[in-house]
Amino acid sequence: MRIDFTKMHGLGNDFVVLDARSQPLPPIDAALATALADRHTGIGCDQLILLEPSDTGDFRMRIFNADGSEVEACGNATRAVGLLHGEPARIETLGGVISASPSEQGISVEMGKPRLDWEAIPLAYAMDTHTMPLAWEDLANPVAVNVGNPHVIFFVDDPYAVDMARLGPLIETDPLFPERVNVNVAAVTARDAITLRVWERGTGLTRACGTGACATAIGAIERGLVDRKVTVTLPGGPLAIEWREDGEIVMTGPATESFRGSFDPADYGLTAGSTG
Numbered sequence: 001m002r003i004d005f006t007k008m009h010g011l012g013n014d015f016v017v018l019d020a021r022s023q024p025l026p027p028i029d030a031a032l033a034t035a036l037a038d039r040h041t042g043i044g045c046d047q048l049i050l051l052e053p054s055d056t057g058d059f060r061m062r063i064f065n066a067d068g069s070e071v072e073a074c075g076n077a078t079r080a081v082g083l084l085h086g087e088p089a090r091i092e093t094l095g096g097v098i099s100a101s102p103s104e105q106g107i108s109v110e111m112g113k114p115r116l117d118w119e120a121i122p123l124a125y126a127m128d129t130h131t132m133p134l135a136w137e138d139l140a141n142p143v144a145v146n147v148g149n150p151h152v153i154f155f156v157d158d159p160y161a162v163d164m165a166r167l168g169p170l171i172e173t174d175p176l177f178p179e180r181v182n183v184n185v186a187a188v189t190a191r192d193a194i195t196l197r198v199w200e201r202g203t204g205l206t207r208a209c210g211t212g213a214c215a216t217a218i219g220a221i222e223r224g225l226v227d228r229k230v231t232v233t234l235p236g237g238p239l240a241i242e243w244r245e246d247g248e249i250v251m252t253g254p255a256t257e258s259f260r261g262s263f264d265p266a267d268y269g270l271t272a273g274s275t276g
């Protein structure tokens with residue numbers, strides 16, 4: 001017995017997508033997610049995505065980082081599964097029900113409303129999230145935003161001059177963030193343009209992070225640096241982000257199906273069965 005998967009990406013942030021609605025799957029846990037994500041001994045991806053039936057949406061999307069942690073939100077994967085679905089979809093996630101629909105510009109996702117209070121980020125103790133009175137070496141006074149998942153955003157002159165491989169994990173695992181955090185370094189280049197790099201919680205540096213683009217746009221709008229419609233350019237390319245007057249964040253950008261394949265669960269020490 002083999003398990004079918006679809007390999008997809010959004011601006012180079014890549015996913016292995018397993019669909020439990022069309023085949024029996026073994027229990028998906030941290031160990032399997034880590035094994036499949038491994039770029040040397042597995043299929044290789046930034047996130048493993050599991051699609052399941054849902055009572056509240058058209059389907060449920062579960063998200064596992066490359067380190068096996070299950071998380072609440074993934075903007076790029078939402079566009080990818082929106083592309084797979086092929087028509088407007090309401091998608092249940094741990095972060096809430098969000099919707100994706102094909103548009104002329106790619107896939108548009110209504111990501112929900114951002115949360116800025118310290119308990120919602122979450123932080124370990126009360127703090128002004130708008131301008132946090134903290135620094136990690138040269139990275140100082142970030143803004144914290146939760147867009148389903150937790151983000152901290154530093155505005156810098158040149159995101160590509162920041163040693164993210166060293167500072168990213170340091171900040172991600174700081175005890176200030178009890179659920180760890182995604183680390184964004186951004187430069188505002190115009191009222192409607194931001195350049196961004198992201199060290200993702202549980203995965204590391206990625207080519208793009210959809211929720212990071214949303215959180216960074218919100219942080220920049222909150223600080224009065226940009227207007228409510230902004231293009232956020234990541235190493236993998238641009239995303240259009242709008243913070244609508246009704247509070248909803250809308251992210252629009254491309255999604256790509258790379259290939260379909262199958263694997264033998266025995267290669268990962270598993271036998272196929274019902275999803276756990």
Ligand SMILES: N[C@@H](CCC[C@H](N)C(=O)O)C(=O)O
Pocket residue numbers: 013047063065071072073074075076077149150182200201202203206208209210211212
């Ligand atoms: N790549 C994603 C975010 C994936 C989850 C993130 N690493 C977390 O732990 O919250 C995106 O496109 O948003």
